[in-house]
Amino acid sequence: MRLDNMLLAEGVSGPEKGGGSAAAAAAAAASGGVGADNSAEHSDYRAKLSQIRQIYHTELEKYEQVSKHACNEFTTHVMNLLREQSRTRPISPKEIERMVGIIHRKFSSIQMQLKQSTCEAVMILRSRFLDARRKRRNFNKQATEILNEYFYSHLSNPYPSEEAKEELAKKCSITVSQVSNWFGNKRIRYKKNIGKFQEEANMYAARTAVNAASVSAHGSQANSPSTPNSAGGYPSPCYQPDRRIQ
DNA sequence: CGACATGATTGTCT
């Protein structure tokens, strides 16, 4: 039932060789939500998954070879016993049926157990490998610069549209949902402690001001590579104190 | 190693 579905979705109980990794990748992409699939890291995951798969299949095969036999043997054994008893007391066919049913259920519960334990193994594997929190990497400097630049130059309304997010994502070579995460975190953390971000705000404000100036001055002249820092003190950072972020 | 920074997830609200 449910276990079957999950194992199938996970590519464990699916078709043998080729489809396995594809199904696993599909499952990962589908439920992972946030893509970020480095195939190098996924290969490890896939290797472990196929290991589980192999164990599952060999166990299942063992079960099917052995237990079918055993089940039939056991059933006939019980039948014989019942037949013997039927000499001394009447035994209804209903009772025999019930016994057989019990035996079959008992044996199929073994299969269930196998499936369940396999499921568990897969779940553990997934939580280990697919939980992005466990392998978080900071964005590179350029990406954070781009994001910060957008944030501080739209400080009065730091809610990029879907299009803007896509563009930022492309520029930073991250996903759109990563951009959304970044802005979510940034907004809340900025709001929570504006003082801590003052310096950063000033810096980016100054930088964009310089950029705008140099662009509007149509000069390919004078781009200051390192610190276009506002000389001296703290010119007004041009952020609106409240507004929007609530 | 501890403290803080940071990206991601989860739950709740609207």
Add this chain to the structure above:
DNA sequence: AGACAATCATGTCG
């Protein structure tokens, strides 16, 4: 659906 708030898990710096 998207925003916010709290929280988790890892990265990084002193």
